[in-house]
Each structure stands twice: as C-alpha cells, then as structure tokens.
Amino acid sequence: MFRKTVRGGVHPCGHKSLSNDSPIRYFPLSDTLYVSMQQHIGAPASPVVRPGDHVLKGQLIASSQGNISAPVHAPTSGRILALAEHTAPHPSGLPVLVATLEPDGLDEWGALNPPSDPMALSPEEVCIRIGAAGIVGMGGATFPSAVKLNLSLNSQIQTLIINGGECEPYLSCDDRLMRERATLIIQGILLMQHAVQAREVLVGIEDNKPDAISAMQQAAQGSGVQVIPVPSQYPMGSEKQLIQQLTGIEIPAMSRAAASGIIVHNVATAYAAAEALYQGKPLVSRIVTLSGGAVTHPGNWQVPLGTLASHFLNRASGFNEKPARLIMGGPMMGIQLPDLNVPVIKGTSGILALTENEINHTNPGPCVRCGNCVRSCPMGLLPLEMAANIRSGELKKANELGLHDCVACGACSYICPSSIPLTHLFNYAKGELAQQQKARQKMENTKVLAQRRERRLERQAKEKEALMAARRAAAAAKKAAQQQKEEA
Ligand code: SF4
Ligand code: SF4
Structure with missing residues (x-):
C-alpha cells in the first residue's frame, strides 16, 4: 500500500x-416535522403530495428535478399540514419550501420491497x-x-x-x-x-x-x-x-x-x-x-429528518450556559446558524453550541507574514497573497493564484496568529466571482440571441426581396406575353 x-x-x-x-x-418523533425540499446540492425536489394527504413512513413526498437533485421521503407516517416556506439551514437564512408533517404516532412504514x-x-x-x-x-x-x-x-x-x-x-x-x-x-x-x-x-x-x-x-x-x-x-x-x-x-x-x-x-x-x-x-x-461546551449532555442521536434543531437540542440535552455560537456541521466547515429554528437535513452531521471560551473573539490584526497559512494549506495555495489581492479588489488575480482550488477547509484561518478571517474572504471572493461569471454568461447569451435575431431579420428581408423580385419578374413576363399576344 x-x-x-x-x-x-x-x-x-x-x-x-x-x-x-x-x-x-x-431521538423520538416531534409533534411537527419540517421536511425541506432542498436537502442536497442541485435543484430542489418538487412536492408530489398536497396539504391534507396522509403519508406512510418512507413514502415519496417530493421527486427529484433535473440532472442534479434528489427525492425526499416522509420521515414518519402522518398528515401533511402545509407546503410552505421555512428558514433554511444556510448562512443566508433564506427560506426554502418545506412539507410540514404532523406525525400520527404510529411510525408506520409503507411497503418495503428490497431486492432478494x-x-x-x-x-x-x-x-x-x-x-x-x-x-x-x-x-x-x-x-x-x-x-x-x-x-x-x-x-x-x-x-x-x-x-x-x-x-x-x-x-x-x-x-x-x-x-x-x-x-x-x-x-x-x-x-x-x-x-x-x-x-x-x-x-x-x-x-x-x-x-x-x-x-x-x-x-x-x-x-x-x-x-x-x-x-x-x-x-x-x-x-x-x-x-x-x-x-x-x-x-x-x-x-x-x-x-x-x-x-x-x-x-x-x-x-x-x-x-x-x-x-x-x-x-x-x-x-x-450534539456537542459543544454549552450543551449539557453531548451525544449521538439518530434523528428523523425535519426535526427542528431547537427541539432536538432542548429535548436531548439543554444548555448549561448561553451559547456564544451555534453551528450546523463541524466548527471548521460547518454553517453558523443565526438561531435553531431550522430543520435537521440529510447533511446535518452535527449541531454544536459553543461557549465564549471555545470561539476566537480576537479582532483581526495586520498580517505579520509568518507563513503559517501557507504551510497549513492542504492545497498548496498562498492564502496571504490571495487575501491581499481580494482586499484590494483584485479578485481575478486571486483566482489566478488558485482561489478556485481552495476547498474552504478553514485551516489557514485557524492557524493565523493575526486572526485574519481568511476563509471568509475566500468564500466572499468565490461568491463574487461566481456572480460576475453569471453576469458575463447572461451578457453572452443576450449577445448570441441578438446576433441570431439580426441574422434572422436579414434572412427574412432577403427572402422577402427575392419573393418581390420573383413576383415582379412574373408580372413583367405576363405583361410581355400579353403584348405579344395582342401584336399577333
Ligand atoms: S498566517 Fe496570517 S499573519 Fe501569517 S502570513 Fe498568513 S495571513 Fe499573514
Ligand atoms: S481555506 Fe483554502 S486557502 Fe485556506 S487552507 Fe483551506 S484550502 Fe487553503
């Protein structure tokens, strides 16, 4: 090996x-589950149930859409109360479509048909x-x-x-x-x-x-x-x-x-x-x-998808002090949550409630060019140079230095003695570059459409002109034939 x-x-x-x-x-069933249609990378799943429907555990409630998507199934048996928006477990806090499901308490599976x-x-x-x-x-x-x-x-x-x-x-x-x-x-x-x-x-x-x-x-x-x-x-x-x-x-x-x-x-x-x-x-x-210094009873739980993080945390443990930071996932690459009013989804590996002592509150200082970030980067990048370029608005240069290869692992931010939020800068720059690329693509598409329209109009004008010329020629030929007939 x-x-x-x-x-x-x-x-x-x-x-x-x-x-x-x-x-x-x-983890026991909650009174209400909020089953998100967007629990995966790609297009959100499209609901195939309606409010009032009764579903069995494992029943398809939303089908996948397009090439990159995944279907969603009922985490338990019960009644669909609503299809409405709810806060997503995402830094933006933007809402996503969720199916609100009221469990009937039976937890009854639909037909399971595994291959022999x-x-x-x-x-x-x-x-x-x-x-x-x-x-x-x-x-x-x-x-x-x-x-x-x-x-x-x-x-x-x-x-x-x-x-x-x-x-x-x-x-x-x-x-x-x-x-x-x-x-x-x-x-x-x-x-x-x-x-x-x-x-x-x-x-x-x-x-x-x-x-x-x-x-x-x-x-x-x-x-x-x-x-x-x-x-x-x-x-x-x-x-x-x-x-x-x-x-x-x-x-x-x-x-x-x-x-x-x-x-x-x-x-x-x-x-x-x-x-x-x-x-x-x-x-x-x-x-x-479920972990972190602010959690009374850390542990591991098998949790039905759609369980609210707040319900999970309160029922499974509770707090021994007010958390200074809430995270879904791990502290290096996870998502910082504004609050716990978000459902557990397929990618929820952890819910952390960290204390003041567990997070770094130091204000960022100037770069001391220690090189720690360079040594720690698993992708062999130059985080300090990329950050300097991003700060001066040179996103393209940062990209040329390998920003697109950054896996946002957070190792450079973690090791930086000046507490410079390097990973945040890289995520911001990647978002900006993606927006710019989208805008460029949109402009390019508009240009292509305009060129196609211009060519189509040109072709139509030529076809019209040819038709008119043919009609004129036919009329002239008819006239000439008429004249010949009259002279004869
Ligand atoms: S770790 Fe921080 S202080 Fe050291 S070179 Fe990198 S950005 Fe500068
Ligand atoms: S966040 Fe990006 S630049 Fe920083 S160490 Fe990880 S891969 Fe390298």
Whole structure:
C-alpha cells in the first residue's frame, strides 16, 4: 500500500471525547416535522403530495428535478399540514419550501420491497435504487450519490475510497456508526464497489478512532475491503487529502478524482446505501452529533429528518450556559446558524453550541507574514497573497493564484496568529466571482440571441426581396406575353 504524508494541515483540539463515548440513541418523533425540499446540492425536489394527504413512513413526498437533485421521503407516517416556506439551514437564512408533517404516532412504514439479492442487480440498477432512496453525500457535501456513481460509470473507476476520516473537531457520528454498525457499512461499500465496478476499495479512518478501525477491520474480513488508519490531521477528511494519503496520487487542480480513476464516498453514505438496497428503506433519518461546551449532555442521536434543531437540542440535552455560537456541521466547515429554528437535513452531521471560551473573539490584526497559512494549506495555495489581492479588489488575480482550488477547509484561518478571517474572504471572493461569471454568461447569451435575431431579420428581408423580385419578374413576363399576344 502506497502511503504518503499529505501537504499542509493543522491539528486543532478535537473535543471528540465530549461525545464519542455516547452510543447512538434514537431521538423520538416531534409533534411537527419540517421536511425541506432542498436537502442536497442541485435543484430542489418538487412536492408530489398536497396539504391534507396522509403519508406512510418512507413514502415519496417530493421527486427529484433535473440532472442534479434528489427525492425526499416522509420521515414518519402522518398528515401533511402545509407546503410552505421555512428558514433554511444556510448562512443566508433564506427560506426554502418545506412539507410540514404532523406525525400520527404510529411510525408506520409503507411497503418495503428490497431486492432478494442486491449484489445480483446490474451496476446501473444499483445506481437507480440509490438515487430513488434519496441518498446524498452524508459527510456534509450532500451531492446526490447516484449522480456521482453514474458519472463514475463512464470514468473507468479503479479505486473506491470510503471516507471514515471525520477530521472535523467535535463530530463523532461517523465514529459511532462505524463502531456500532460496521457490518451494514461494509455491505453498502460492496454495493458501491459493484455500482462503479472498482477493482479495489480503501477505507481511510483517522488513527484517533481505534475502536472504529477495529470494528471495520473485523467486519471487512474476507471481503477484499482494506481498512487503513490515516494520521489524525485536519483536513484529512477532505477528498483530495484522503486520496493522496491512501494512494499517493495528487489530483490536479481543476480536475475531478474520477478522471484519475478514483471515487470517494462517505461511510454514512455507504450505510444509507445498504439500508436502501438490503432493507428497502429510503433516507429518512441520520446520525447527528450534539456537542459543544454549552450543551449539557453531548451525544449521538439518530434523528428523523425535519426535526427542528431547537427541539432536538432542548429535548436531548439543554444548555448549561448561553451559547456564544451555534453551528450546523463541524466548527471548521460547518454553517453558523443565526438561531435553531431550522430543520435537521440529510447533511446535518452535527449541531454544536459553543461557549465564549471555545470561539476566537480576537479582532483581526495586520498580517505579520509568518507563513503559517501557507504551510497549513492542504492545497498548496498562498492564502496571504490571495487575501491581499481580494482586499484590494483584485479578485481575478486571486483566482489566478488558485482561489478556485481552495476547498474552504478553514485551516489557514485557524492557524493565523493575526486572526485574519481568511476563509471568509475566500468564500466572499468565490461568491463574487461566481456572480460576475453569471453576469458575463447572461451578457453572452443576450449577445448570441441578438446576433441570431439580426441574422434572422436579414434572412427574412432577403427572402422577402427575392419573393418581390420573383413576383415582379412574373408580372413583367405576363405583361410581355400579353403584348405579344395582342401584336399577333
Ligand atoms: S498566517 Fe496570517 S499573519 Fe501569517 S502570513 Fe498568513 S495571513 Fe499573514
Ligand atoms: S481555506 Fe483554502 S486557502 Fe485556506 S487552507 Fe483551506 S484550502 Fe487553503
């Protein structure tokens, strides 16, 4: 096995012990669930139910739209109360369409029809069923898994990598999942291997999770799946770093891993795939880590999708002090929430309530050119130079320096002794550049449409002129023939 120390990275305090000893518990149903139509990257799902409808657990309530999307299923049985907007778990706080569901308390599954032998299905059929189960990247990326698997079918995948890194501080949901449900994860991994016809499977797990490594190695015995400890170093869980660590292959800038014959999926995604194909269950709940210094009882819970974060936190734990910051996901790459009035979605790996002591309140100072950010960047970028260009409005130059390759891991911001919010600057600049690109594209489209219209008008004028000329010629010929007739 080729193993190589990856570039950059930092070692933030893990805070894992707050929750990693807590076995997964089932969170009870709330009185109302707010099931979002936008729980994935891509187009929102389109509702197929109406207010007043009764639904069973696992029933399709919204279908996927377009090429990149994922369907949504009822997290329990009950009545659809409304289809209305609700605050999204997103920094913008903008609303999204949600189906409000009143559970009937029976938690009654609809018909579950798993195939008798999922491994006997064709790779295409496995992808279709994973897509129909609404499975998305559960590590937080929320890219529809079937779309990713399908893209790989054309790319001659050699290696399937399963990401069990969970390098974000505080989070331990994947750790617990691997310790408690390794057999089903391995079944899901083998299905994914079958779906992309990969020759080998490598599971990377950070070496600060010895129990998860041991459980997964035991479950993988005889399957051909290799479970490999990787160093605990943030952001080891990011795709390019894990690939480099496990294979030695460095994915070039602006290139997809699939182009190098590699595809990466998260352990929880593999677990969801196994539940879908072996049990016929679509994705209706997920494991969420509840943690942070302000939380009285940190732990890991299997939570129905659509549960309000406020209800989850209050019922599962409560606060021992007023939180200074609320985060959905991990503290490095998660989303800072204005409040907890947002539902748990497919990408919710954690809900954190951090104290004043746990967050950095230092005001940003001037850059002291220490170079820490450069050494920590896993993508080999020059964060200080990119930031200087962004601050002086030179976004294009920042992009030329590799801004488009920044994975927003937050390692540079974390290590900066001057507390410069580098990652925020990069996210802002990427947003601006995307807007500019959109505006340019719109102008280009308008120009093309105007040129087409001009050409069409020109052609119509020519056709009209030709018609008139033909008519004039016909009239002249008729007149001449008439004259000849009269003279004869
Ligand atoms: S880590 Fe901060 S202070 Fe040091 S070079 Fe980078 S931006 Fe400047
Ligand atoms: S946030 Fe971007 S620039 Fe900063 S360390 Fe991560 S990849 Fe590098």
